[in-house]
Amino acid sequence: MEHKKNDTKTKETSRIDAFSDGVFGIAITLLVLELIQILHSQPDSGLLKTILHNWQSFLAFTIGFITILVCWINHHAAFEYIKKVDTKLMWINGFLLFVVTLTPFPTAILAEYLEKESRTAVAIFGFNYILISIAADSICTYAYNHHLIEEEHREFYYSYKLIYRYAIFFTLVAFLLCLVSVVIPLILYTLLFVFFAAPKEFSSRLYKIRKARKNNVKK
Amino acid sequence: MEHKKNDTKTKETSRIDAFSDGVFGIAITLLVLELIQILHSQPDSGLLKTILHNWQSFLAFTIGFITILVCWINHHAAFEYIKKVDTKLMWINGFLLFVVTLTPFPTAILAEYLEKESRTAVAIFGFNYILISIAADSICTYAYNHHLIEEEHREFYYSYKLIYRYAIFFTLVAFLLCLVSVVIPLILYTLLFVFFAAPKEFSSRLYKIRKARKNNVKK
Amino acid sequence: MEHKKNDTKTKETSRIDAFSDGVFGIAITLLVLELIQILHSQPDSGLLKTILHNWQSFLAFTIGFITILVCWINHHAAFEYIKKVDTKLMWINGFLLFVVTLTPFPTAILAEYLEKESRTAVAIFGFNYILISIAADSICTYAYNHHLIEEEHREFYYSYKLIYRYAIFFTLVAFLLCLVSVVIPLILYTLLFVFFAAPKEFSSRLYKIRKARKNNVKK
Amino acid sequence: MEHKKNDTKTKETSRIDAFSDGVFGIAITLLVLELIQILHSQPDSGLLKTILHNWQSFLAFTIGFITILVCWINHHAAFEYIKKVDTKLMWINGFLLFVVTLTPFPTAILAEYLEKESRTAVAIFGFNYILISIAADSICTYAYNHHLIEEEHREFYYSYKLIYRYAIFFTLVAFLLCLVSVVIPLILYTLLFVFFAAPKEFSSRLYKIRKARKNNVKK
Numbered sequence: 001m002e003h004k005k006n007d008t009k010t011k012e013t014s015r016i017d018a019f020s021d022g023v024f025g026i027a028i029t030l031l032v033l034e035l036i037q038i039l040h041s042q043p044d045s046g047l048l049k050t051i052l053h054n055w056q057s058f059l060a061f062t063i064g065f066i067t068i069l070v071c072w073i074n075h076h077a078a079f080e081y082i083k084k085v086d087t088k089l090m091w092i093n094g095f096l097l098f099v100v101t102l103t104p105f106p107t108a109i110l111a112e113y114l115e116k117e118s119r120t121a122v123a124i125f126g127f128n129y130i131l132i133s134i135a136a137d138s139i140c141t142y143a144y145n146h147h148l149i150e151e152e153h154r155e156f157y158y159s160y161k162l163i164y165r166y167a168i169f170f171t172l173v174a175f176l177l178c179l180v181s182v183v184i185p186l187i188l189y190t191l192l193f194v195f196f197a198a199p200k201e202f203s204s205r206l207y208k209i210r211k212a213r214k215n216n217v218k219k
Numbered sequence: 220m221e222h223k224k225n226d227t228k229t230k231e232t233s234r235i236d237a238f239s240d241g242v243f244g245i246a247i248t249l250l251v252l253e254l255i256q257i258l259h260s261q262p263d264s265g266l267l268k269t270i271l272h273n274w275q276s277f278l279a280f281t282i283g284f285i286t287i288l289v290c291w292i293n294h295h296a297a298f299e300y301i302k303k304v305d306t307k308l309m310w311i312n313g314f315l316l317f318v319v320t321l322t323p324f325p326t327a328i329l330a331e332y333l334e335k336e337s338r339t340a341v342a343i344f345g346f347n348y349i350l351i352s353i354a355a356d357s358i359c360t361y362a363y364n365h366h367l368i369e370e371e372h373r374e375f376y377y378s379y380k381l382i383y384r385y386a387i388f389f390t391l392v393a394f395l396l397c398l399v400s401v402v403i404p405l406i407l408y409t410l411l412f413v414f415f416a417a418p419k420e421f422s423s424r425l426y427k428i429r430k431a432r433k434n435n436v437k438k
Numbered sequence: 439m440e441h442k443k444n445d446t447k448t449k450e451t452s453r454i455d456a457f458s459d460g461v462f463g464i465a466i467t468l469l470v471l472e473l474i475q476i477l478h479s480q481p482d483s484g485l486l487k488t489i490l491h492n493w494q495s496f497l498a499f500t501i502g503f504i505t506i507l508v509c510w511i512n513h514h515a516a517f518e519y520i521k522k523v524d525t526k527l528m529w530i531n532g533f534l535l536f537v538v539t540l541t542p543f544p545t546a547i548l549a550e551y552l553e554k555e556s557r558t559a560v561a562i563f564g565f566n567y568i569l570i571s572i573a574a575d576s577i578c579t580y581a582y583n584h585h586l587i588e589e590e591h592r593e594f595y596y597s598y599k600l601i602y603r604y605a606i607f608f609t610l611v612a613f614l615l616c617l618v619s620v621v622i623p624l625i626l627y628t629l630l631f632v633f634f635a636a637p638k639e640f641s642s643r644l645y646k647i648r649k650a651r652k653n654n655v656k657k
Numbered sequence: 658m659e660h661k662k663n664d665t666k667t668k669e670t671s672r673i674d675a676f677s678d679g680v681f682g683i684a685i686t687l688l689v690l691e692l693i694q695i696l697h698s699q700p701d702s703g704l705l706k707t708i709l710h711n712w713q714s715f716l717a718f719t720i721g722f723i724t725i726l727v728c729w730i731n732h733h734a735a736f737e738y739i740k741k742v743d744t745k746l747m748w749i750n751g752f753l754l755f756v757v758t759l760t761p762f763p764t765a766i767l768a769e770y771l772e773k774e775s776r777t778a779v780a781i782f783g784f785n786y787i788l789i790s791i792a793a794d795s796i797c798t799y800a801y802n803h804h805l806i807e808e809e810h811r812e813f814y815y816s817y818k819l820i821y822r823y824a825i826f827f828t829l830v831a832f833l834l835c836l837v838s839v840v841i842p843l844i845l846y847t848l849l850f851v852f853f854a855a856p857k858e859f860s861s862r863l864y865k866i867r868k869a870r871k872n873n874v875k876k
Binding site for chain 2 (some may be wrong): 016030087095104124
């Protein structure tokens with residue numbers, strides 16, 4: 001019976017995984033097109049000069065790449081425990097993919113407006129992070145509430161759900177701080193990367209803290 | 220024996236699934252290139268102004284994205300019950316992928332001509348929907364008639380086949396109405412999205428209605 | 439033991455399948471970028487006029503799409519019987535993918551030079567077909583000679599190998615005929631599409647003819 | 658139990674394989690966009706003239722294609738023995754994908770600056786090779802040190818790890834030689850291609866040499 005459950009899981013989630021992997025992979029690779037554009041824009045100046053002059057494009061490429069990679073790592077971690085997929089989950093996942101697909105656009109904005117209109121550029125990129133957090137939270141909450149996850153990991157998955165709820169508040173605060181500063185949001189977004197670089201480790205730490213607290217309350 | 224049938228299924232349909240998922244994933248992600256184009260077209264005006272001025276591009280991106288996502292969800296649902304793939308089905312599926320691959324083109328038309336030539340732009344997009352419906356209907360009808368679906372789901376699959384037949388007539392009517400109006404077709408296409416957002420639920424409702432009617436006739 | 443062989447097969451060929459499917463899927467979807475280009479080139483004339491004026495782009499898109507789809511169907515059929523993959527086969531397959539990846543280039547040539555320099559444009563596209571035939575023949579011959587195919591299908595696979603050998607001669611002749619005419623090569627390429635649209639059926643017919651002839655010789 | 662280990666392996670590494678295959682496949686296919694650009698840059702001269710005039714673009718396309726193909730073949734070989742994936746390996750693999758995704762950029766540089774600033778163009782391409790070597794070495798070293806590979810292949814995997822360590826030094830030397838010459842680095846990079854075209858055969862030869870030496874020492 002154990003074996004059969006695994007089989008079903010593979011069948012049920014393999015196509016949503018494959019489609020999502022495709023979208024992540026293409027969105028992350030399309031970022032390079034903005035870099036190639038550089039070469040066509042100033043054909044007369046020297047090569048090294050052209051590259052150094054467009055340092056923001058390389059910074060934006062790196063930020064865009066890490067953003068989508070972090071999304072993929074979190075998607076991978078969230079779907080590892082999901083055993084069933086229904087139409088609604090496909091739509092919520094579709095919303096996440098919508099934001100991931102959009103990501104090359106704010107990345108191109110960063111590349112071109114980081115000097116001219118830094119605050120607006122960072123705010124637009126930050127708005128993207130709010131949407132990603134909402135999408136990630138929706139996936140985990142829906143999967144948790146509708147028992148689409150493996151029963152034995154249900155309690156652990158709750159911490160999972162929590163970290164994306166926190167992410168919404170965190171990205172909202174960072175977004176609002178764009179009104180007053182550019183540096184503070186950038187520090188907060190770096191922290192966000194550090195936290196969600198390893199979502200499994202992050203949520204399992206939270207899980208242990210919550211368990212320890214529960215035990216203390218019992219006593 | 221159950222197990223063996225599953226194995227064969229995986230082997231037979233896994234590559235057509237993977238190829239289709241790839242095409243869907245790329246077509247949906249290429250849509251963002253039209254958005255990035257915006258940034259290069261008016262480099263002198265402010266960032267927010269440029270974005271707000273091109274609201275049709277964002278609307279077109281969203282419509283294009285939902286269109287391809289709905290196609291993927293329907294493709295996923297239709298192929299779930301297909302257990303065998305022959306060369307003809309590959310060609311019919313190829314026709315569907317042809318239309319999906321084309322979709323970024325009418326989407327770009329929407330973005331650029333929604334203000335200038337709204338009726339023609341909507342009609343071209345609507346023509347795309349007719350082709351998608353014909354392709355979806357052809358896949359289901361062929362799979363049904365040539366017994367490529369699992370025998371136990373054959374009766375249910377019939378309702379499946381029916382909803383895409385309805386879709387052809389629906390999209391045809393909406394297309395013809397483009398001659399007299401822009402608003403009415405847009406409402407009809409929104410309804411189309413709602414119906415085919417959950418093809419499994421839609422067709423199983425139809426299945427129950429048809430079953431109930433049959434039982435009434437028997438009495 | 440039967441089961442184990444299947445397992446090994448899946449493990450050995452699944453990644454080369456996935457990589458190839460990705461390349462086919464992207465190459466086929468990139469073709470649409472040439473179509474979108476149309477909208478940016480003549481922004482002042484009417485929408486329908488712009489589309490009708492660029493009919494060659496749509497023809498080229500369709501030809502490019504069918505070319506890559508036929509390649510994928512043939513790739514699918516050729517790899518169905520391959521049970522082992524070694525480094526050399528990866529390189530031969532890499533050569534096929536090289537030509538498939540190139541295909542959007544001759545397609546763009548067709549779109550832009552079909553009126554101006556029809557003979558050269560068709561010849562370049564035809565050169566692409568020679569390369570594809572050589573690549574397909576190399577894959578089948580290598581897999582056959584190095585016993586990478588399932589032993590029970592070995593005899594059948596020989597006919598498979600033959601049809602791609604024929605294709606090399608066929609495409610060579612069509613290419614040389616470009617020196618004298620445009621119409622004759624186009625007819626030959628249409629025939630090529632018809633033959634290789636269903637490679638399995640084509641080679642199994644050849645297999646039966648060869649078997650019948652052998653039996654006649656024996657008598 | 659054997660069977661279960663295989664199952665786990667498939668589940669653990671299949672998504673990182675699929676995502677990586679997607680990125681490799683897209684990066685390799687995007688290279689063609691640079692070729693298509695040629696057709697738009699000189700619309701007035703003849704077709705054959707335009708193509709021959711841009712021979713560097715075709716050379717760059719070929720070099721870029723082989724580079725990414727060699728990366729994929731090596732990635733395939735390195736992950737064949739990896740049975741478990743943790744978050745850190747995902748990040749190291751992410752670094753490799755970062756460099757692979759970047760590759761179309763130095764390829765475009767080669768195409769446009771090979772005549773004008775050959776030394777800088779080759780040096781930038783060479784810098785890319787250093788990064789690829791470091792990424793490949795990091796993956797193998799991490800997998801080896803953290804026992805993520807199948808235990809029975811551990812000794813063989815050590816030779817695997819070694820060849821990428823050698824590659825770092827090799828690409829570093831070639832990069833520094835760009836300061837004095839263009840021809841010598843190009844010869845060295847060709848040698849690099851030859852060595853890493855068949856990483857499995859290369860490392861197994863090394864493995865045998867090291868084993869023979871060990872046995873000699875024992876005597």
